[in-house]
Amino acid sequence: MFRIALCDDNEQFIKFENEIIQDYFLSSGENCSIDSYNCGADLIKDDNKLANYNLILLDCEMPGISGLEAAEVIREKGINVPIAFSTNYYDFTIKGYHYGLVRYLVKTEDSFRDNIIECIKYVKSIKKENEYLSIKVNGVMQTYKQSDIVWITSDKHYIKLFVKNEAEDTWNCSEIKVRMKLEDITDSLSSAFLRVHNRNIVNMDYISEFSPYFVVLNTSSQTKTNISMTVRNKRDLHKKYYAYKGSLL
Structure with missing residues (x-):
């Protein structure tokens, strides 16, 4: 089971991401679990759940706790789950990689669908699923x-x-x-x-x-x-x- 957390204050965009991910796993015959969050505060509440995601996809700019701030909290907790950022801009690139980012996905690019699938494939290649708890x-x-x-x-x-x-x-x-x-x-x-x-x-x-x-x-x-x-x-x-x-x- 590949577990993904999506965090974005735009519900329509979360539905779009869900569609891409579900289509990919359905076509590959694999199982996935997707949890959706509308704010960073909700995402970072449960350390045990947080630590066992295979990938966390964060929107950089959200009200309250932003994606950047959520990533900082996750790393301060000692949780090394792969994190990718989604944003409309490239402005946060350098600061984002400070948190060990695996990918930086720009929402406005026509290739976003392909890029999110490539990101998942990359994460699967660098760490065997379910190897650690x-x-x-x-x-x-x-x-x-x-x-x-x-x-x-x-x-x-x-x-x-x-x-x-x-x-x-x-x-x-x-x-x-x-x-x-x-x-x-x-x-x-x-x-x-x-x-x-x-x-x-x-x-x-x-x-x-x-x-x-x-x-x-x-x-x-x-x-x-x-x-x-x-x-x-x-x-x-x-x-x-x-x-x-x-x-x-």
């Missing part, structure tokens, strides 16, 4: 390699991530607790993750076997853990698991 832990943005996340479970108003730690020939899991819901993280996970229960999401690369009532995970180099599974969906979960394993062959 960024979340705020104890007020600090942390980034984890998704292939090291073994299992995620919900615990009341929190989620717990069990992340692989390697030491020479052995490995175990560290537990990371974050105040958020599983639903807040689901769309940011790669195809390796399978929701086996309303409380549990597992990385299929660590599945050892299925028992009648559990998914058995390798949670260290010596330990296996039974993870609760929704039994009535067991057949469907098996099919998804074998489809995923087959896609790796």
